[in-house]
Amino acid sequence: MIIDHQADLTLAVELAMARTPDPRLREVMAALVRHAHAFVREVRPTDEEFERGIDFLIGIGQATDEKKNEVVLAADVLGISSLVGLLNKPLDGVRTAPALLGPFWRRNAPECAPGDSIVRCAVEGERLLVRGSVRDPAGRPIAGARIDVWQASPVGLYENQDDGQPEMNLRGLFTADAAGAYHFETVRPAGYPVPTDGPVGDLLRAQRRHPYRPAHIHFMVTAPGHATLVTQIFADEQDRLETDVTFGVLEPLVARFEPKEGGNLQVLRCDFVLEAGETRIPKAPIP
Amino acid sequence: MIIDHQADLTLAVELAMARTPDPRLREVMAALVRHAHAFVREVRPTDEEFERGIDFLIGIGQATDEKKNEVVLAADVLGISSLVGLLNKPLDGVRTAPALLGPFWRRNAPECAPGDSIVRCAVEGERLLVRGSVRDPAGRPIAGARIDVWQASPVGLYENQDDGQPEMNLRGLFTADAAGAYHFETVRPAGYPVPTDGPVGDLLRAQRRHPYRPAHIHFMVTAPGHATLVTQIFADEQDRLETDVTFGVLEPLVARFEPKEGGNLQVLRCDFVLEAGETRIPKAPIP
Numbered sequence: 001m002i003i004d005h006q007a008d009l010t011l012a013v014e015l016a017m018a019r020t021p022d023p024r025l026r027e028v029m030a031a032l033v034r035h036a037h038a039f040v041r042e043v044r045p046t047d048e049e050f051e052r053g054i055d056f057l058i059g060i061g062q063a064t065d066e067k068k069n070e071v072v073l074a075a076d077v078l079g080i081s082s083l084v085g086l087l088n089k090p091l092d093g094v095r096t097a098p099a100l101l102g103p104f105w106r107r108n109a110p111e112c113a114p115g116d117s118i119v120r121c122a123v124e125g126e127r128l129l130v131r132g133s134v135r136d137p138a139g140r141p142i143a144g145a146r147i148d149v150w151q152a153s154p155v156g157l158y159e160n161q162d163d164g165q166p167e168m169n170l171r172g173l174f175t176a177d178a179a180g181a182y183h184f185e186t187v188r189p190a191g192y193p194v195p196t197d198g199p200v201g202d203l204l205r206a207q208r209r210h211p212y213r214p215a216h217i218h219f220m221v222t223a224p225g226h227a228t229l230v231t232q233i234f235a236d237e238q239d240r241l242e243t244d245v246t247f248g249v250l251e252p253l254v255a256r257f258e259p260k261e262g263g264n265l266q267v268l269r270c271d272f273v274l275e276a277g278e279t280r281i282p283k284a285p286i287p
Numbered sequence: 288m289i290i291d292h293q294a295d296l297t298l299a300v301e302l303a304m305a306r307t308p309d310p311r312l313r314e315v316m317a318a319l320v321r322h323a324h325a326f327v328r329e330v331r332p333t334d335e336e337f338e339r340g341i342d343f344l345i346g347i348g349q350a351t352d353e354k355k356n357e358v359v360l361a362a363d364v365l366g367i368s369s370l371v372g373l374l375n376k377p378l379d380g381v382r383t384a385p386a387l388l389g390p391f392w393r394r395n396a397p398e399c400a401p402g403d404s405i406v407r408c409a410v411e412g413e414r415l416l417v418r419g420s421v422r423d424p425a426g427r428p429i430a431g432a433r434i435d436v437w438q439a440s441p442v443g444l445y446e447n448q449d450d451g452q453p454e455m456n457l458r459g460l461f462t463a464d465a466a467g468a469y470h471f472e473t474v475r476p477a478g479y480p481v482p483t484d485g486p487v488g489d490l491l492r493a494q495r496r497h498p499y500r501p502a503h504i505h506f507m508v509t510a511p512g513h514a515t516l517v518t519q520i521f522a523d524e525q526d527r528l529e530t531d532v533t534f535g536v537l538e539p540l541v542a543r544f545e546p547k548e549g550g551n552l553q554v555l556r557c558d559f560v561l562e563a564g565e566t567r568i569p570k571a572p573i574p
Contacts, residue, residue, distance in 0.1 A: 001529055001534075002528055002529060002536050002537070002538050002541060003369065003373070003534060003535075003536060003537050003538065004378065004537065004538035004539075005373075005378065006370055006373035006374055006377065009366045009369060009370050009373070009534060010366070012366060012534055013365060013366035013534060016494075016496055016530065016532075016534075017494050017496070019494070019495045019496075020493065020494045020495060021495065022493065024336075025493060025494070026494075027330065028330050028332070028336070029494070031326055031329050031330050032326060032330075032365070033365055033366065035322045035323070035325055035326035035329070036322070036326075036365065036367060037366065037367070037370055038322055039318055039319060039322035039323075040367060040370050040371060040374070041370070041374070042318050042322070043314065043315050043318050043319075044374050044375075045315070045371055046375065047371070047375060049311075049315070050368075050371045054356070054358050054359055054362065057344065057347070057348060057358045058348045058351050058356075058358050059348070060344070060348060061344060061345045061346070061347060061348010061349050061351070061358075062348050062349060062351070064345050064348070064349070069341070069345075071341050071344045071345050071348075072341055075341065078300060078319070078320055078323065079296045079297070079299060079300035079320065079324065080323060080324070080327060081337075082290065082296060083293055083296050083324055083327050083328070084327060084332055084334070084337045086290070086292075086293035086296070087293055087327070087328065087331050088331075088333065088334060090292075090293065091291065091292065206307065206309065206312055207303075207304050207306070207307045207312070207313075207316070208306045208307060208308065209303055209304070209306075241289055242288055242289060243303065245303075247288075247290060247296060247299055247300060247303075248290075249289050249290060250289070250290050250291065251289050251290065251291035252291075254289060
């Protein structure tokens with residue numbers, strides 16, 4: 001189409017893409033162009049601003065490698081990753097909401113007895129007792145469910161990021177009892193920053209945003225006949241929960257602190273509801 | 288903000304960005320998030336589709352180097368570059384619309400006399416006489432205006448892309464006469480494809496779109512007291528003009544073919560209107 005006014009452009013692009021054989025690609029690209037053009041018409045970028053936008057996109061692509069996905073990080077800090085996740089798996093008030101596996105899970109965490117501590121060295125930090133249950137959607141306990149747990153230390157590092165921690169520190173594999181209950185001891189984890197050495201870090205600084213995710217504990221819960229649950233339970237101060245840089249704190253994934261049982265032990269309650277399904281163990285990000 | 292429904296997410300992100308000190312950055316990012324979230328809510332990408340989108344963005348960033356800007360190319364084939372240009376410089380029906388300088392302009396094109404040919408070797412192709420005038424917005428001729436012209440050959444290559452063409456082939460610098468008129472001889476240029484070896488090429492193939500820009504001639508017109516005009520004049524078959532892969536064919540930039548004057552000579556009329564302003568010569572993309 002020969003353009004004689006900017007108003008024609010969106011239709012011109014839609015027409016050019018109309019012969020796309022794959023109907024889903026056609027639909028997605030038409031929507032992308034419509035929304036992208038609406039954005040451009042609303043903000044009317046100057047040539048210099050357009051160039052800055054282009055340079056940001058080049059920058060996040062080029063900052064991505066095997067160790068860091070800066071494009072996913074950009075989607076995270078704009079709430080897009082969380083939105084996609086929630087649209088695909090809406091909170092239904094019954095099954096426990098899933099969360100990302102993340103890059104730090106390892107196979108073969110040490111087998112633990114009920115109540116064991118997963119702290120494998122002297123660590124400064126608040127002692128934490130985690131307890132809860134594994135149930136099916138009807139509320140029946142799932143005896144023998146396996147609870148694989150891993151977390152960062154009180155300084156915000158996983159053992160495989162930190163030479164100061166022993167092998168498999170803050171990792172353990174527990175088994176639910178006949179009532180579906182489990183408990184273990186640990187230290188309170190700390191939140192940690194997303195990487196800030198790329199264009200996303202520059203954006204966060206320009207927006208006066210801190211780069212922290214709130215403290216959380218990772219869980220993978222499995223039981224025969226039930227779909228594997230991979231999730232994160234958030235356990236932090238309220239203000240940190242409110243300002244997760246990736247907008248990943250879902251209300252049902254915030255653990256409740258129970259009244260202290262005397263001394264300096266805090267108690268965190270983490271209950272899980274597993275749906276029927278197949279046990280699938282993800283590929284470990286770390287061999 | 289702790290999220291308990293996807294509907295909260297857009298507000299949560301806006302609040303997180305609300306302390307941005309730069310008001311323009313705050314405005315642009317708020318609009319970006321609103322439009323991006325609206326797009327995601329409309330198409331509801333699956334996890335796999337989201338990953339494909341992420342991979343496309345990584346791919347265009349990583350395919351960009353000094354020789355090719357794949358991110359700009361993506362913006363071009365989605366009509367975004369043309370939209371930004373038109374919003375910043377709307378067609379006003381008076382001054383000649385600008386167009387991109389492109390990567391092929393060279394300083395110091397050969398000085399030519401009126402009517403000279405810019406064809407500097409034997410070339411197979413239709414002979415073309417280009418003529419027109421340079422005027423101010425009131426219609427007064429601008430005597431002595433300088434018209435710097437460059438174009439691709441009938442096979443779609445500029446001389447500095449093509450070992451088969453002599454130095455400065457299809458380039459020339461003309462001077463308007465007392466009536467503001469100029470004319471020169473050349474061959475009819477050919478359109479040429481945008482680069483298709485990256486993710487944008489894959490997208491065009493999936494959309495069953497050809498990668499061609501229509502044939503065009505580049506002009507840079509200067510005159511003391513007038514703003515430098517950098518533009519492109521399109522001269523191609525109607526169907527090629529209608530399907531420019533970059534949506535860059537603006538109605539006032541389509542040249543009119545005049546009736547043939549006998550023989551195989553085609554005549555193309557290219558008139559220019561320069562606004563008052565300063566002469567600014569762009570930095571040459573090629574040293």
